[in-house]
Amino acid sequence: MGHQISRRTLFRSASGIAVAGALGTSLSACSGGTGAGSTSSDLTMIWWGSDDRHAAYKKVLAAFQKKNPKIKIRPTYSGYDGYFDKFNTNIAGGSAPDLLQMDTALVAQYARKGVLAPIDSYVGKSLDLTGFSKTLLAAGTVDGKLYGVPSGIGVNQLTVNRTGLEKLGLELPDREWTWADLKKISQDVYKKSGGKIYGVDDGGGSTLQCFEVFARENGETFFTEDGKKLGFTADTLQEWWEYWAGMRKANASPPPAITSAAHNDLTKNAVVIGKALFTFDSGVYGAGGSITDAQLDFLPTPQGDFSGAREGNFVNGGVLLSATKASKKVADSVKVMSYFAQDATAIKDMQLLRGIPPTEKARGLIASGLTETDKLNMANADYIAQRVGKASDALAAPAPPPQGADQIWDLLFQSNLAVAFGKKSVKAQLGAFFDQSAGILEG
Known part of the structure; x- marks a missing residue:
């Protein structure tokens, strides 16, 4: 199904x-x-x-x-x-x-x-x-x-290996969790597993279910309404990449070799291969059915834990x-x-x-x-939809992406990898990312 x-x-x-x-x-x-x-x-x-x-x-x-x-x-x-x-x-x-x-x-x-x-x-x-x-x-x-x-x-959510969490004696986080909460439980997973399992796969290059929500929490969009420019600032992307650099340093997220191998290949996703318990890829239980035997559960993308953070989650149309x-x-x-x-x-x-x-x-x-998993999936989507509907500060749902969007999404992924592998500093990669993105959208 x-x-x-x-x-x-x-x-x-x-x-x-x-x-x-x-x-x-x-x-x-x-x-x-x-x-x-x-x-x-x-x-x-x-x-x-x-x-x-x-x-x-x-x-x-x-x-x-x-x-x-x-x-x-x-x-x-x-x-x-x-x-x-x-x-x-x-x-x-x-x-x-x-x-x-x-x-x-x-x-x-x-x-x-x-x-x-x-x-x-x-x-x-x-x-x-x-x-x-x-x-x-x-x-x-x-x-x-x-x-x-x-x-x-369609919602942005994390897929969770609940079986794995329970084996480590950990509880599923509350739906009203934050990015700080994600880091804490991810570190707990690493410690409780004796360093065998990381908490969450590296989301630094995960545009649609991760960074886009974070940008919206800052009151920014991925693309402008007309699709001619990026809708977020360099400061927001820098904060994002620095968060994930901290996650890798704290062993909350896996090393870049695991992230790179899983790009567009669900069979190598960190949750599927047993290297993480949380993933931003809902495809693990997506349109082709579950590809792991674990009992899965679902959570909204975390909320901003900074002053003035807005509702970043949104609903789209499948x-x-x-x-x-x-x-x-x-x-x-x-x-x-x-x-x-x-x-x-x-x-x-x-x-x-x-x-x-x-x-x-x-x-x-x-x-x-x-x-049971379908029910959990639908309940989480329903929860997100209701929360977004009630949020007075939520931005409008993103406009359909412009031509060239796929190239920019992939650029974000590759840019995060360049930082993770130590090939570029965050600040150096920021300049390259914005320059190349501008060229793509102008072309």
């Missing part, structure tokens, strides 16, 4: 972002062409995912067609690799699908190139978004228009369902989106396969059928 889908998936969207940028003008030129829906009597729909997700989608669509016999749906599905390559080829050839599962990392680029259809005019009519928060809908909103319906709640602008079946596609969002049977059939359901109603409908 698939589970929590967070903004960590954005790192794995790099190939799609690159292709979208490379096609640039061809996407714009073809966006007004004939979509697949206009050359076929069927509504064409595409998505990516696991076999479990495919089966659930097909079951829900079959039920939808029984209730809507005039709408015939022709589905195509695959894994993530190559998904957007094929989508781009179809756009360029004038055979774009009518309805698709869209990545939150790419929605802004496709919307601005005229590939996706705005669907605001359907809201409150054939598109029922009752129970969806404004914060959540921001994940599918570009330049004030809605281009996608979020599938679920994946989206979007319609293509070239399609002549946008109205029918919207009916499908609404069905997935509100139909009780559809919600139960999908469970957590597209992320934690986006509304309290939906979460209540599936709660009784979940595994």
Whole structure:
């Protein structure tokens, strides 16, 4: 079963972002062409995912067609690799699908190139978004228009090996914990394990689930709203890297060789290989299912423990369902989106396969059928969503990332490694990071 889908998936969207940028003008030129829906009597729909997700989608669509016999749906599905390559080829050839599962990392680029259809005019009519928060809908909103319906709640959280903690005689930290609390328990893990296990994997280069939250606690964003510049200061990044340098020095986090080996490879994640008990990568229990036998639990990203710290956590939309602008079946596609969002049977059939359901109603409908870890996962996401919703000082949810974002995220990771390996000082790496980031965003 698939589970929590967070903004960590954005790192794995790099190939799609690159292709979208490379096609640039061809996407714009073809966006007004004939979509697949206009050359076929069927509504064409595409998505990516696991076999479990495919089966659930097909079951829900079959039920939808029984209730809507005039709408015939022709589905195509695959894994993530190559998904957007094929989508781009179809756009360029004038055979774009009518309805698709869209990545939150790419929605802004496709919307601005005229590939996706705005669907605001359907809201409150054939598109029922009752129970969806404004914060959540921001994940599918570009330049004030809605281009996608979020599938679920995506949150920034830590995945915890609770079994390992209990074996060491340690308790799971309170959800209202701070960065100082993270350091303390991470040091306790190292001491209690006799130096065999570190507390938390190195988050100094973990952009989306770690540094972005820290920057927001400082009242800053990763990118500016228009995506043309970085939204945080050198002082904030310096404080961040110095925190993680201190974590490594105190043996609270593993040495850089472990961090480097785990980059974009979950099988080498420090929690999975037994070298840490806390990780910022929710993919350990993510869309492909758990890859460790330990009992896992979940915590919000820590809060700022400095004067004036704001709520840094936020909620995003998992994946989206979007319609293509070239399609002549946008109205029918919207009916499908609404069905997935509100139909009780559809919600139960999908469970957590597209992320934690986006509304309290939906979460209540599936709660009784979940595994213990699923329940813990959903409870933590629900807790974060409620806390963010109540926070008067929380910034708006981040805008969809700009072109070049994947390069900057990777640059942050590599920059932290350079510091960790002793190749660069924090201050020297700061200058290089900001210079290179500016060049990427300007290019």
